[in-house]
Amino acid sequence: MVKTPDSCDVLIVGAGAAGSLMAARFAAAGKSVLVLEAGPAWDEDALISSHHWSRRLRWGGPFVAVQGDNPLGFGFNAGWGTGGAALHHYGTWPRLHREDFLMRSLYGRGADWPLAYEDLLPHYNKIQDEVGISGDVAREDWRSDHIPYPMPPLPRSRQADALERGFKALGLPIAPAPMAINSVPYRGRPACLNDGWCDAGCPILALANPLAVYQPIAIENKARFHADSPVTRLVTDRTDRVSGVFYRTKGGALHFQPARLVILAASVVHNPALLLNSVSSAHPDGIGNRFDQVGRGVMSHYGVVTFGMFEEETDPHLGVTGAQWICHAGYRKDSHPQPAFGSFQWLAAPSIKPNDVGGIAASRFELYGAALDDFVRRASLHIGSMVGMAEQLPDRANRVTLTTEQTDWGTARPVLTNRFSESEKALWRRMRDQGLEILAAAGATEHWHGPPMNAHLMGGTAMGTDPERSVTDKVGRVHDMRNLFIAGAGLFPTAGAANPTFTLHALADRSAAHILDHWGHYI
């Protein structure tokens, strides 16, 4: 083992969305910042327009097992390398609703966040200005704050026109989807070309992935990003202080990197896995796990894709992978027939290509041979689709644990367990049925839906006020630890039904500002 002699002010584990933003903030404030990323270093030249190639951007580290009655997808949702999951994310950036922060108080379910929507509001607005969002806030009738988006909505395709008919016919309000994708040139980045390859990574950086916005700021301010450097263990020199981390480099050599302050910004699985792997006499159950909270309450969005075939051509290959329309008419949590409870949203008219798990051919699992060929040829010109995402509530049994098996990194292998409740399944069915109604009302000549799926990972290291029911405090500091923080969607106590990336940015911005304001208190 080689001991790395130089310390750093801030060590960040993971170069995804939260880690990159944190690196930018601390580096800009003059702190020495080192980001250790498990996967490779990507640049925009690697973001080739192909579903095959885009699979390189998904998790490529030691296998993560998934289990339970309804296993969550990890391989599809996670990232691998600089940019993390945000490198292949679709740039759909709705905000959570005010009530999402008050689930226990308003509905007696889940948990309250230790902060209110209003606490995040200035950070939402600041990030929105820095990143750039295209949309029309005036049409988001669920919003009470109406700071305009800095860019107009993205242009609409014929698929969007077709689906709009269905929402209108059923009286369901829709708005242009708020997208972290430039509809016009913005802050030195070009406008989107609307060619529908977002999930392969946007090489022109019209979509605000970490390579587009925050990593350049971090690097300009001398933050260092070390790729191919998985962190394997946190080291404590006192009960309440992390002194540094062990990490590996290519070939497997183990290094120690001292740091004054450590931020875990890896995945929803790997942040708790790292805490649980860091067992010592002072932390016999892992760091921050005195009350057996680490890894518990992992959540996702329980999803369905509904499809329709239209007589007119819809140009389904055009647009963006995320959505052209958003509908939050299903967001009111207690408005659904019992036992359904929670929010759901529609993301309508995403671009769709012939292949991949979310592609045209996969939408009709049962077709093969000549029937498949006929279908793909028709659908490539005439299909429309909508993605529904329903809220999953936190459940202690849905969690990350460690197995006794060792990975190539020398760590215990994590396993992710999940089960959707009967209430959540009922909500999913309600959403599915509404999706099919919308397509029928839009005039689709055929309509169908895909199997239950899940999108996004949240929770597992939830923030809260009570150390017996959460892992961190309201700024992401791990309970009982003075200089250890968590960033990312793992902090979410509840999930809402909105895509998490905007909110995790706002949370990271809030935490970074707080830490910098109280730097002496934490180091």
Next chain:
Amino acid sequence: MQNRRTLLKAGLAGLIAAPVAGRLQWMTPAAAAESGLKLSSLTTEEGRLLGEFAASLVIGAIKQGVVPYIDHHITVPARESLLTLRYLDIMPPYLGFYRDGLAALAAVCRQNGADGWADLPAPTQSALVAALQQGKVENWKGPPPPLFYFAVRSDAVDVVYGTMAGFDALGIPYLAHIPPEQPW
């Protein structure tokens, strides 16, 4: 820094590195299929069965190179593989998934009195595909039948419809920001 050029050098592309006349050469799966390339991981019999099965699921799969494509991407390290399996939380190495599935499929063919998938009568093939989709194949000793069906079908869809040539055949523009350097 990983970019397209270093990836190609590292063999991370959808291409296949194959020995041709004693020299390593990059080629597309379709070109590999046409050249009769020797497989790296699958046996000749496994390759034949895989091709027959895939081609009955997706027309043109053999010609477009589904066999060398899968063979290559179950041979490289999982982090370099471009197979759909990467999304499906299947524990690598992926060779075992395909080998077990093909062994189970071969056994089913034998139970039906055939040496291979292509030797089965069309109605029997249809009945077996339906059974695979529903997970109701008697004496199946492989990965879950619907998963095996989905994986092979997805791989075949990738090589037939997911390429620049595949888009062109469907009459839709590929519209690449950064096109693959080869048809992949």
